[in-house]
Amino acid sequence: MAHLSYDQTGVGRPAASRFNQPWLLIVPSLVLALFIISYPIFNIVYQSVHDVSRFGAIRGFNGLQNFYDVFSDPVFIGSVRRTLVWTACVVGGTVLLSVPVALVLNQDFYGRGVARTIVMLPWSVSLTMTAVVWRWAFNDDYGMVNVTLQRLGLINGAIHWLARPEIAFPVEIGIGILVSIPFTVTILLGGLSSVPADIYEAARIEGASAWQQFRKLTLPLLRPFVNMAILLNVIYVFNSFPIIWVMTQGGPDEGTHILVTYLYELGFRLGRPGQAAAVSLIMLVMLFVFTVIYLRLQPKQGGE
Incomplete structure (x- = not known):
């Protein structure tokens, strides 16, 4: 049986929902922030392992060649x-x-x-x-x-x-x-x-x-x-x-x-x-x- 917690009105509610509520409130902003951050990072990682023209056209996969050229x-x-x-x-x-x-x-x-x-x-x-x-x-x-x-x-x-x-x-x-x-x-x-x-x-x-x-x-x-x-x-x-x-x-x-x-x-x-x-x-x-x-x-x- 789930434990109940009581708010100021005396109405009981499951303790689990009381602890999950803050996470539910910030989930939309977290999803938006992860999308805004993750997409540019994914795009940069994708370009770093491909041969890219000066106009941004992807020519083909070249592995770690870009990193080798940079370090050399x-x-x-x-x-x-x-x-x-x-x-x-x-x-x-x-x-x-x-x-x-x-x-x-x-x-x-x-x-x-x-x-x-x-x-x-x-x-x-x-x-x-x-x-x-x-x-x-x-x-x-x-x-x-x-x-x-x-x-x-x-x-x-x-x-x-x-x-x-x-x-x-x-x-x-x-x-x-x-x-x-x-x-x-x-x-x-x-x-x-x-x-x-x-x-x-x-x-x-x-x-x-x-x-x-x-x-x-x-x-x-x-x-x-x-x-x-x-x-x-x-x-x-x-x-x-x-x-x-x-x-x-x-x-x-x-x-x-x-x-x-x-x-x-x-x-x-x-x-x-x-x-x-x-x-x-x-x-x-x-x-x-x-x-x-x-x-x-x-x-x-x-x-x-």
Whole structure:
């Protein structure tokens, strides 16, 4: 005999239906989400194992030839290495700079609202337009950066910032950090606003210095929000396309390509949709592996 549970009206209903009801409510959205996600993935997998013309016509099955061609391309190997460097440097630099900025903006001072608005302002501008502005700023002849450095007497002649990959790529990393700070600061400010002020008052009474308060109180309490910022920024930065493509289009000499710009060039410039689909799957696997590692670390952090 099925066990009965009683609602507020006193009417009994089977316990099984009580537990199944939430699943029944979300089944339509789950089915729609699975369809939206699974169909593009199936299409990419299908193209990655077929010979595809530049116009998208399927010519025939070629197995893993697209993956073999991609892995044998030295530009792809360099793009993987630069993608890891790009993601690690941008995310790491963003978090390191965003923590002190968030701590300052969390303080109560005159003009805090204006300061927060200025910090958040780059977030309201299109990333493509931001990249265009910075490309003008680093122009060899009339760029703001060269003109300013020359007027300050720091350089004698124009520096070709975007003409050499060993200079252009660090410049793009710096811009990536700059445009990622507003979003990260927003997450950290949300975390800081949830920290009770009483614990800092107690710590000051006990004689804790500002550094001890930061290391023993702020960082541990802020850690879940830092983890969230790292996860979201890794996914966002790993797939970030506009900055590098607008500023250098992967050049010069293919020296600033990351995987997403390399994929775009394969699919739309070189007319190799099959290889582009293979690169898409490789990127998906890389992000999936990172997500699995992150989720496996979460219970340990929660236990601590």
